[in-house]
Amino acid sequence: MKLNWRLKERLLEGLLNIPGLVLIITIWAFPLIVLVINSFYTNIPFGGHVQEFTLENYKKIFTDPFYVIILYRTAIIAITVTVLSVIISYPVAYKLARIDEKKAMFLLILIVVPFLTAVIFRAFGLIYLMGNRGVINSFLHWLGFEGISLIWNQTAIIIGFLNVLLPYMLLSLYSSIKQVNKSVEEAAWVLGANRVKTTWYIVLPQIKSGMVTGSIFVFAIAMGTFEIPAILGGMGQMVIPMLIQQYVSYMNFPGASALAIVLLGFVLLFVGIGTRLVGGKMEL
């Protein structure tokens, strides 16, 4: 039994974890456990719940068409956004990764600035652009056309998410591509591969982990964000986060909890698949 100085030092340094640990357990872990527990209760409308273990909530979510449609819509939007974000941001990320760093820095800052403003700031801006009395419609009116309804549909939500989430994917791809040695690409060119082939056979395989990391963040946010669908999609485009918020406002905690856990399940499933594709732990 060696209670030597080394052990003492390590223990004291380990104690540094305590403040953060207390915070994370009380404010994050515990409420999530409460959430899981609540998801098995039955709701009594207008307050209260029956504290009996039941799987009813989950059954309803997966069988009742009302819920299934919402689940489906949420997932489709999230997947579409994820796929589009990769396709749209790849060329930009590649360009920025391959030019002189000083020039890239300026453009990166331009990309990061909106990223640093709140999601809801940008939702606000987007509504003014796309709304029925917004910039685009004003422009169309000015040109003599009829206004079109750009918002309150799924496309608007996807555009909104892309606006918010492209920077995530961009930065993730950018740092991955930067790590790919340019001379490897040049070797491919010299051996006769054109740009497309080089990208497909040489670059993409090497940036897999960057793509997966970016996709995980994009998917998680696209599935779990309230502001964008609520503002740009409206009540006609109900997604899970909006439904959860509605239930919470009615104090239907069991219902809200079950929905939240299902949402979490989807996100974790995606994370799991993603990490598997990359082969184990990813680095950030």
Place this chain on the structure above:
Amino acid sequence: MAEVRVQNLNKSFGELKAVNNVSFHAKSGEFLFLLGPSGCGKTTSLRTIAGLEEQDSGKVLVGGKDVSDTPVHKRNLGFVFQNYALFPHMTVRQNIEFGLRMKKINKRYYREKVSEILSLVGLEGYEDRKPDQLSGGEKQRIALCRTLVLDPQVLLLDEPLSNLDAKLRKRMRVELENIQNKLGLTTIHVTHDQEEALAMADRIILMNNGSIVQEGTPPEIYEKPLNGFVADFMGQVNCYRGKVVKVTDNKVALESEKLPRINVLQSDGKKLKEGKDVFFMVKKEGIKINSSLNSSKEINSVEGEVLVASYYGSHIEFICGFPGKSGQIILKAPVDISPVPTRGEKVNLQWDYDNAFIIECFA
């Protein structure tokens, strides 16, 4: 100055046994070298003495006292890291003063001590520079200052010269030796460079795979290697394993897989018995190369064919092979050799009897 003693030190990292029952000591004031290839356990042993690693078993004694239970910061041993580890956010002055602060020495002595130690290494006036403004050699000297200003009893050096270029290294070698001499510090110096060890050490401890292979003064190790590894590592010899075929007076006939049959004249050749497994070693600098047209001798000579000739500025290195045999021999010839043997040429290689020796293999 304190004596450092290491007893039965053992240290494993997971499956890897880095230090295997190692015992040695550095006498007071001695300049001891731990020498060996990467991974031989020399750095781990050094760090264990400093307390930066914890041994699985075994003792470390400094000045007769067991320091295993003393925390690193209380051991008062000087330690210089391979990458110098200067504090990047502090000036040279602050770096040097750091140890003084930790010892709670009165601040009014700082200025004097700092300038004194800087003059010792020839870097007066560098007090207010920052590490990123220093060259490699300067950083190394500041790392030394940081440590020496505390008047340590022992100085531990972890490959301090390895990150310097060749010329700087030679200069720093001299400086280091001077300082060690002047201050009479017990010093343990870790390196993989056998030339460095031979040039500077009072005594060398040669390690391989976690164990000590041989211990001794530079001449002892260089001239009387205990086995093939030692001879090979010290770099100056060609080494071959062979069998004694016949012994006539001091003339020993050897058969070997790698060499054609040779006759070696050795002063104590009589002692070797027929059939014995031996190592045959011949110094690279001790072999003379001639075109085969000259008469080849029967003793201390072998015929071969030039495979490679490389110009090294200060000498020419020849690698020769032997028809029908798998081995090669490397020799260093003076640049003014004439005529210069060319590739493919059949040559005759000869050596003086004191440039080669046979030692018995220890199974």
Place this chain on the structure above:
Amino acid sequence: MRSLQKIDWSWLYVYIVIFFLLAPLISILLLSLSRTVYLQFPPALFSLQWYRELANNQALLNSFYLSLRVAIPATIISTVCGTLVAIGTRVLGGPILKLNHLLFLGPLIVPYVILATGLSRFFLMIGVRGLPAITLSHATIAMPYVFLLVYAGLNLLPESIEEGAQVLGANRFKVLRKITLPLLKPHIFAGMMFAFIASFGEFIIAYMLSGPRTTLLTVYIYSSVREKTEPSLSALLSLITIVIIFLAFFYSKIYLGKQKL
């Protein structure tokens, strides 16, 4: 000649994407300077009337003030806790380390709406509501950012520098205080910035935990979009955006100029 054409197209694409990302902010900026309530085409500029109105918009200014009242303490708490955890994580190993990563990086993966639901129930249970609840929640979600950035900084720090201090007589505590923390300053500062942004811009937790008198800025924006039009809001948002732009360029000049540790 063909290659020249190629370059032009790809740069055009890059500029279009970047413009798309900046479009909402640009429209807010233009709206704040517009003479009309709605942004029209052609835009009727220039007027500072909304900035003047902002000064009188008590409700909006109050929500801004409340957001700061939450974000600043949340930043301080999360920076302190996050930094300590990053340092303390180094002594952990094996399954405990995995648990540590799960707990402290979890908030980055779990969508806030899920946490917000649990938090509403939780705070209801313990009878806390309003600003303290939001502040603590924000501190918790901000902590992972600090943790990540400081942790990354620690990994860049060569072990030998701390060992060098130890060998010169500093115990662990002194090493942390005089060597490790000073060298982590840029990382801690970056973490602080991220923490503040995470808190200031957070919506759903603030929304679910808010009450009639605790409307933060993000919640105010949401009601404004749904209910009434408020151009003075765009004035405030423009100001905030401009501050962010300045800080971003300022930061890049200082910290990215010195790439060395």
